[in-house]
Amino acid sequence: QKEVEQDPGPLSVPEGAIVSLNCTYSNSAFQYFMWYRQYSRKGPELLMYTYSSGNKEDGRFTAQVDKSSKYISLFIRDSQPSDSATYLCATRDTSGTYKYIFGTGTRLKVLA
């Protein structure tokens, strides 16, 4: 079982739609969860992070972690063509190696 699994997409939505991106993880010890956004031919950039369970909101973006089900979600409201990118969920192994563990990424296209 992969440590972090992500719906691969691709996902195409009309402008203004609500987008839901999802990941699951296997290790209940993981505490810190991140969403990276990667534009074509660029490096990943941190979009949001959450610690432990709960929601975090930043403008049109909401990150959610449900530790009981080991589920991570990113919601995008009023999606824009500029949101078209690959979104990667990630966590960090804090048991000693401090390695980052990434999902495979979901490619999102928002159609104008």
Place this chain on the structure above:
Amino acid sequence: NAGVTQTPKFRILKIGQSMTLQCTQDMNHNYMYWYRQDPGMGLKLIYYSVGAGITDKGEVPNGYNVSRSTTEDFPLRLELAAPSQTSVYFCASSPPDRNTEAFFGQGTRLTVV
């Protein structure tokens, strides 16, 4: 702020050639990482380092070598390039605090023919 800088941005290698991908960061981060990204496969960890003089293997280290002689630099060496090493390579760095993100470079796109 330069952040994480990778060179070159693009390279074409012939099978059997060698090259070094350069990575430098100016944030005084202890941790540095090399990932490769293949279409639909996400980011796979090649090697990582927790500080100068200390390196360790990730998921896919075969065919690669690294060194970390300074805090700033973490070069990745490809010996005897193979077509399977065609990929986009990303270097990243992070501070030692456990609840912090990794900062990525812009990537090196490598083709082995």
